Amino acid sequence: MGEKGALTAQAAADYANLIMSWAVGFGLSLAGAIVTVVIAYWVAGWVRRAIVRRAERDPRFDQTLAGFFGSVASWAIVALAGVAALNMLGVQTASLIALIGAAGLAVGLALQGTLSNLAAGVMLILFRPFKVGHYVDIAGRAGTVKQIGLFTTELATVDNVQIILPNGSVWGAPITNYSAHGDRRVDLVFGVSYDSDLKTAEAALRAVIEAEAAPKADGAPGRVKDAPAAPFVAVTNLGDSSVDFTVRVWCAAADYWPLRFALIRAVKERFDADGVDIPFPTQTHLVRSEQSS
Numbered sequence: 001m002g003e004k005g006a007l008t009a010q011a012a013a014d015y016a017n018l019i020m021s022w023a024v025g026f027g028l029s030l031a032g033a034i035v036t037v038v039i040a041y042w043v044a045g046w047v048r049r050a051i052v053r054r055a056e057r058d059p060r061f062d063q064t065l066a067g068f069f070g071s072v073a074s075w076a077i078v079a080l081a082g083v084a085a086l087n088m089l090g091v092q093t094a095s096l097i098a099l100i101g102a103a104g105l106a107v108g109l110a111l112q113g114t115l116s117n118l119a120a121g122v123m124l125i126l127f128r129p130f131k132v133g134h135y136v137d138i139a140g141r142a143g144t145v146k147q148i149g150l151f152t153t154e155l156a157t158v159d160n161v162q163i164i165l166p167n168g169s170v171w172g173a174p175i176t177n178y179s180a181h182g183d184r185r186v187d188l189v190f191g192v193s194y195d196s197d198l199k200t201a202e203a204a205l206r207a208v209i210e211a212e213a214a215p216k217a218d219g220a221p222g223r224v225k226d227a228p229a230a231p232f233v234a235v236t237n238l239g240d241s242s243v244d245f246t247v248r249v250w251c252a253a254a255d256y257w258p259l260r261f262a263l264i265r266a267v268k269e270r271f272d273a274d275g276v277d278i279p280f281p282t283q284t285h286l287v288r289s290e291q292s293s
Contacts, residue, residue, distance in 0.1 A: 117167045120168045142155075191242030193277040226250075
């Protein structure tokens, strides 16, 4: 009995030592995994901030791309750290990755609309049909681009109303970008009466354009530009009650609306001063009276 008891005690001691050795090893592996994940989170945040700061210092770098690449880089670092931590704990990552892939397929089938918005968001960020700050019209929704996310695009209308558009509908719709080019052309049509002198009317229009093209008193250049084309003034239509002049002038995109409004007002005032009549619709009612017999 004594010998048998000694063997049992020895086995228990060996088993306890084995458990202790496993616990110590697992504890060290767990501590290493936790440290790896914590360091990865810190490095991921630092990399994301570094990319954003680098973009802020370089005006050639798009802020939208900076946020996108920063997020992608940070999540890639965290994902690699997670795989490394699982390896430290003895988890077979090959089978885990296969399981995650199968689960991802099931989730993808259930979230087709969301994933299509994600894919469209990536395409918008990579091909950049518009940028933050551009004024665009997307499927009848016009506004200034405030944010381009992975799933949605945010616009602000001229009266500061927020519009959230799913990226899938943005990428699949016609996009009109009014801010893509530095110059825009102002097209206006002014009608004068048939009794007005056309030479006087044309001279008045050209005088208004020249006034807008002349340098300002503070030395700033005029709003009307000679490039990419010189101002255009010509009779383009003989209407029912008016002779129509078409005016086309080029300006900086930022001056489009101020110049358009200024030209309309200035032409009206110049026509009044030069005696050029602007026709307006009139109706003549004929009343026939019937005499009783």
